[in-house]
Amino acid sequence: MSIKQEEYSFYYKVKNESARKRLGFKAGFFWCTAKKQSLALSRGELAMDAAGFDEADFARPVRVHFPVENDIPPEGVFDTKFCENREPGGEDGKTLTLIPGAASAVKSDETELADGAGTPAGENGIQESHNPPANPQLTVVATLPFRHRVLAQYIGDGEYLYHVDTDQKKEIACLEMDTQNTTVQNLILAAENVEPFKKAIEHDIHKAVNAYKQVFPVDGKVPELCTTIKFFKEWFSAEHINRGLLVKEWAERLKNKPAPVKKTGPHKVIVDDVNKPERPRRSEKPTHRTINYELACGFCEELDLNNLRPAMDFAKRIIAEDREDWKRMSMTVGIIPDIKGYDRQTIIDLVRKAPKAVHN
Structure with missing residues (x-):
């Protein structure tokens, strides 16, 4: 029944x-x-x-x-x-x-509209209103694209945002397009490369972004993308009750991490320079287009750094296919300041020495 x-x-x-x-x-x-x-x-x-x-x-x-x-x-x-x-x-x-x-206000409005009374009309009989809208136009954060959902919590200054108004949406769009802001760009790219982050509900996105800001403060050293990805993977893998401790450990570890010591050894440098093969040189000044081709060549296993022509067909193919690993690397390299000042070997090494998370 x-x-x-x-x-x-x-x-x-x-x-x-x-x-x-x-x-x-x-x-x-x-x-x-x-x-x-x-x-x-x-x-x-x-x-x-x-x-x-x-x-x-x-x-x-x-x-x-x-x-x-x-x-x-x-x-x-x-x-x-x-x-x-x-x-x-x-x-x-x-x-x-x-x-x-509210009831009397509604009734009064209906009466005025019916009788033509209320605000004095203009010469053409059209009533003018100078009152601004009562409430700003709000958009629910959960309905925004993934990148904007992440950035909405980033601009919240620690407060969980349910809605964003028009000005906040403009701020989010500007942040997304600001390729000079490496801290924000790394946050976006890392979020897109960590599967649990992409599937997270709004409250977990809010907590993850706040954790990121605590571990990598804006006024601190800009983290590398691979470090950011590693942090988010550990954060989402941790039990909810242990995440606060994880954030403290990461913040303390990075705070106390000693700066790399530059060893001076003039004689060794001279010997190294003699024995080290000459780094490949470009025949013309690099552009973002040629750098993208060099990145694509970096995915070719049989590559001669001094002659990219044999690998160029391979590079053109993966660019035309918009292959995900090349696209991620291109986006990452695109936010590096003065990237055109890097030589060919450094560009290709960025691909070959990248963490597995970027290649998968």
Whole structure:
């Protein structure tokens, strides 16, 4: 015998004033059809998470009578607009009713529009309004592309961002395009090269980005890409309870890591220079295009550094195929300052000595 389905609707009040200011609304609304209330509440939590919100910011949901209105949100969607001017009321306290002030304002607006009263009209009978929009246009972070989701948490200064406004979206776009900011570019590239990071929910992205900023502060030494990838792999592999300790260990290790000592040995240098074969030289000044070809040649196993022509067909092929390992290396090298000052062997060594994470 099948159990009868029932409509469940819930009112989620934002817990406190601080959270209301941060989120930009006072309550959420959710409804669905389910066999029992516990299932409906579970679906509400999932819908809240899918919309990019944290249940810790809301009070315990209150079940309300199903509203009979035209503008009710779709089933299964956690909505934040429907309760802008509604709250539980009525004799039983479970009926969504218009807030008294909001009800009179709506009625007044409708009357003015019908009677042509209100703000004085201009010469053409068109009423002018000089009031700015009440709320800025917000976008849920969870709906953004992956890179922008990562950067949204980066600009949050430690605070978890549910939404971003227009100015914040511009800031994110500028950061993504700023190839001189190696710290940010390494963060993006590392995130794209660590599988658990790409599959992470918003709260884990927020925590991972904050951990990155603690281990590699903006005013500190810029980390290498392979170091950043290694850190994120360890962070996502660690148990949640151990991640804070992992961050402290990494920060302490990098803080106390001694600077490399440059050994001076004039006689040895002279001998090395005599015995060391001459590094290959280019016949013309390098460009980003020729550097990309050199990178592609670096993936060729049988390569003569002094003559790239035999490997050029191979290089052209993997560039035309937009092969993932070459593309990653090209993006990485593209953010290195003064990359055109590097000789051919150094460029090719970047490929040959790169960590496995870049080649996979």
